[in-house]
Amino acid sequence: MRDLVPEPGNGSPIPAGVRIGHVHLKVSDIEQSLAFWRDVLGFEVMQRRPGAVFLAAGGYHHHIALNTWDSAGGPPPPKGTTGLFHVAILYPTRADLGRALTRVKAAGLSLTGASDHGVSIALYLDDPDGNGVELYWDKPREAWPTTPDGQLSMGRAPVDLDGLEAEGRAG
Numbered sequence: 001m002r003d004l005v006p007e008p009g010n011g012s013p014i015p016a017g018v019r020i021g022h023v024h025l026k027v028s029d030i031e032q033s034l035a036f037w038r039d040v041l042g043f044e045v046m047q048r049r050p051g052a053v054f055l056a057a058g059g060y061h062h063h064i065a066l067n068t069w070d071s072a073g074g075p076p077p078p079k080g081t082t083g084l085f086h087v088a089i090l091y092p093t094r095a096d097l098g099r100a101l102t103r104v105k106a107a108g109l110s111l112t113g114a115s116d117h118g119v120s121i122a123l124y125l126d127d128p129d130g131n132g133v134e135l136y137w138d139k140p141r142e143a144w145p146t147t148p149d150g151q152l153s154m155g156r157a158p159v160d161l162d163g164l165e166a167e168g169r170a171g
Helices: 030-040 094-106 161-170
Strands: 023-026 044-049 052-056 064-067 087-090 113-116 120-126 132-138
Touching (some): 030 044, 094 132, 094 161
Antiparallel strands (some): 044 052, 052 064
16 A cells, blocks of 8 residues: 655645544454433434444434444453544533543442543543543633644643542533
């Protein structure tokens, strides 16, 4: 396979309106995965099919698809191999992210990390199959940090989890 290295100035940028529509995950056990994606995170089941389920927020056809077609009872990929790093779920408000944190904690799940990236507040955890999940809220664009030459300056600062959870209760 030839190397796909774009040359500067060639091609055109992807349209600004493009967005990621959904993620389809191979899982080992549908019911175990539903306990996470539906019961903990709150996605609604839109359709069930043999070996698969499709979940969404707000009545969309699906944001998350889970299937066991080639993976029933299978182990997660070993660490140090290629594959999905995480799927990121964008919450509309900071208070919504705080409520998501409350749900995760109430389910007895642990975060694998939390960061204030300057442009967003992000919470990290794993689903039952070891797939990384990022729950995040974007800060207003005008608050995004930049370098003196105007480039984004994202970082990793601690998150006040207690304060975030309190905002969820208040909002």
